[in-house]
Amino acid sequence: xxxxxxxxxxxxxxxxxxxxxxxxxxxxxxxxxxxxxxxxxxxxxxxxxxxxxxxxxxxxxxxxxxxxxxxxxxxxxxxxxxxxxxxxxxxxxxxxxxxxxxxxxxxxxxxxxxxxxxxxxxxxxxxxxxxxxxxxxxxxxxxxxxxxxxxxxxxxxxxxxxxxxxxxxxxxxxxxxxxxxxxxxxxxxxxxxxxxxxxxxxxxxxxxxxxxxxxxxxxxxxxxxxxxxxxxxxxxxxxxxxxxxxxxxxxxxxxxxxx
Amino acid sequence: xxxxxxxxxxxxxxxxxxxxxxxxxxxxxxxxxxxxxxxxxxxxxxxxxxxxxxxxxxxxxxxxxxxxxxxxxxxxxxxxxxxxxxxxxxxxxxxxxxxxxxxxxxxxxxxxxxxxxxxxxxxxxxxxxxxxxxxxxxxxxxxxxxxxxxxxxxxxxxxxxxxxxxxxxxxxxxxxxxxxxxxxxxxxxxxxxxxxxxxxxxxxxxxxxxxxxxxxxxxxxxxxxxxxxxxxxxxxxxxxxxxxxxxxxx
Numbered sequence: 380x381x382x383x384x385x386x387x388x389x390x391x392x393x394x395x396x397x398x399x400x401x402x403x404x405x406x407x408x409x410x411x412x413x414x415x416x417x418x419x420x421x422x423x424x425x426x427x428x429x430x431x432x433x434x435x436x437x438x439x440x441x442x443x444x445x446x447x448x449x450x451x452x453x454x455x456x457x458x459x460x461x462x463x464x465x466x467x468x469x470x471x472x473x474x475x476x477x478x479x480x481x482x483x484x485x486x487x488x489x490x491x492x493x494x495x496x497x498x499x500x501x502x503x504x505x506x507x508x509x510x511x512x513x514x515x516x517x518x519x520x521x522x523x524x525x526x527x528x529x530x531x532x533x534x535x536x537x538x539x540x541x542x543x544x545x546x547x548x549x550x551x552x553x554x555x556x557x558x559x560x561x562x563x564x565x566x567x568x569x570x571x572x573x574x575x576x577x578x579x580x581x582x583x584x585x586x587x588x589x590x591x592x593x594x595x596x597x598x599x600x601x602x603x604x605x606x607x608x609x610x611x612x613x614x615x616x617x618x619x620x621x622x623x624x625x626x627x628x629x630x631x632x633x634x635x636x637x638x
Numbered sequence: 639x640x641x642x643x644x645x646x647x648x649x650x651x652x653x654x655x656x657x658x659x660x661x662x663x664x665x666x667x668x669x670x671x672x673x674x675x676x677x678x679x680x681x682x683x684x685x686x687x688x689x690x691x692x693x694x695x696x697x698x699x700x701x702x703x704x705x706x707x708x709x710x711x712x713x714x715x716x717x718x719x720x721x722x723x724x725x726x727x728x729x730x731x732x733x734x735x736x737x738x739x740x741x742x743x744x745x746x747x748x749x750x751x752x753x754x755x756x757x758x759x760x761x762x763x764x765x766x767x768x769x770x771x772x773x774x775x776x777x778x779x780x781x782x783x784x785x786x787x788x789x790x791x792x793x794x795x796x797x798x799x800x801x802x803x804x805x806x807x808x809x810x811x812x813x814x815x816x817x818x819x820x821x822x823x824x825x826x827x828x829x830x831x832x833x834x835x836x837x838x839x840x841x842x843x844x845x846x847x848x849x850x851x852x853x854x855x856x857x858x859x860x861x862x863x864x865x866x867x868x869x870x871x872x873x874x875x876x877x878x879x880x881x882x883x884x885x886x887x888x
Binding site: 387390391392393394395414415472473476477480482483484485487488489490491492494495566567570571574575578579586589590593598601602604605608609612613615616 | 642644645648649666668722725726727729730733734735736737738739740741742743744745747748749819820823824827828831832838839842843845846854857858861862865866868869870
């Protein structure tokens with residue numbers, strides 16, 4: 380029993396351990412210059428440097444601020460639009476062709492126009508994050524608020540709840556599992572878009588740090604930044620799952636990446 | 639009212655409004671009217687300024703998409719049915735799922751150069767994830783009764799995989815392919831905007847920095863059209879392949 384458990388854990392870790400071992404062996408073999416494959420120790424040292432220097436914390440904060448403000452905007456607007464589309468046939472008739480028609484268009488292509496409209500600062504990036512996050516949230520909220528059990532709506536109306544009250548107290552909670560599924564898709568997208576826009580044009584943020592370290596041949600620092608970005612993406616996803624389990628306590632998370 | 643009529647009506651209304659705003663005397667220089675964009679589009683097509691870049695872009699995004707999604711679908715299906723592969727692969731995949739794959743572009747560029755290969759690798763990496771996850775859950779949600787029934791009727795393991803698991807996972811596989819396709823375009827234009835000497839992302843950047851707003855809008859319209867057209871193609875393929883699903887849900 381314990382033996383199979385150990386084997387299971389080993390098998391789960393095997394790919395990660397194998398990858399790290401191969402990396403370290405290649406780095407130490409001297410086949411490549413440390414610029415191309417820096418050793419894990421060097422990356423760790425740079426990671427420590429990033430964690431302790433106040434300047435790099437500012438970069439982290441910049442990226443987080445851009446990503447989260449765009450995501451927050453998209454979640455407010457997206458949930459509102461999705462619920463309205465789900466509960467009003469007129470709104471759905473007007474809004475759903477817009478969303479389904481523009482859904483497959485890569486919004487990142489609009490970035491140059493946004494730079495002209497909103498400047499090269501944070502605003503253009505936040506707007507692009509907002510736009511990319513809006514679609515999954517609207518689509519899932521729309522589906523969720525259409526799937527609300529009619530009996531709940533009827534009994535709320537029967538007990539004298541107004542339309543607005545029904546939306547806030549019945550439709551939104553009933554659609555919450557769907558809404559959170561949309562949030563879970565949108566949050567990594569927010570980070571991807573922030574990093575991309577910072578890599579394309581920026582003077583701060585983690586995406587800029589990656590490109591700047593690459594341009595100055597500090598590959599170890601670049602990889603440390605990559606590790607930070609990865610951990611950030613993971614932590615945000617975990618936080619979102621924790622929040623979801625708190626708020627949607629009546630339904631177990633049984634969909635994607637449940638482990 | 640027919641939703642299609644409303645959709646086209648809205649599109650016409652937006653374009654009309656845009657035309658009105660863009661032809662007012664005080665509009666900013668970087669706003670072009672739809673008619674102007676259409677004229678420039680035709681001109682760019684004729685002058686050969688556009689098509690080579692479209693070709694360069696497609697030669698990066700299509701191999702990346704095909705490679706990444708094929709590996710993702712195959713490994714996802716296998717991990718869905720084989721426990722040892724599942725235990726080996728799934729933790730790594732689910733752990734790295736929320737990581738933005740674009741951050742690996744610089745290191746891949748260092749290893750295999752700044753040419754097309756690094757872009758294809760990054761696009762393939764990004765396309766791998768949605769396909770893997772969807773194929774994995776598709777294979778795992780195969781109805782057990784069907785597997786038992788086919789085993790009972792004497793099917794071999796490979797037959798169960800090919801005739802039961804794969805068809806029942808197909809709807810989710812297509813959902814994953816659709817997400818990957820959209821991702822492949824996003825990654826394509828970002829990698830080309832970050833560094834490239836050809837392609838639509840490069841064209842947009844170049845037009846932007848040389849203040850050629852006509853060319854900028856033409857490339858943006860081309861990007862939008864390519865994204866839309868490829869999505870429609872995929873939906874068409876899904877309708878073909880999944881004809882049985884439409885028949886059973888009708």
